[in-house]
Amino acid sequence: MPRHLIDTPRETQDTRLGRFLQILRSNAPHHSTRKLVTRLRARNDQRLAAYARIARGRQA
Numbered sequence: 001m002p003r004h005l006i007d008t009p010r011e012t013q014d015t016r017l018g019r020f021l022q023i024l025r026s027n028a029p030h031h032s033t034r035k036l037v038t039r040l041r042a043r044n045d046q047r048l049a050a051y052a053r054i055a056r057g058r059q060a
């Protein structure tokens with residue numbers, strides 16, 4: 001007796017989704033890289049404020 005149309009192994013249905021996620025994750029930057037970039041941006045803003053304060057003649 002043949003199997004029903006929806007009676008298929010689960011692995012065959014997930015291979016397409018798994019491959020899609022693998023490609024998506026390989027093209028995206030790593031989460032630690034994103035954290036470093038956001039930290040560097042915050043530091044640049046702090047440096048700019050410090051340099052502007054020094055340029056105005058204030059030390060603290």
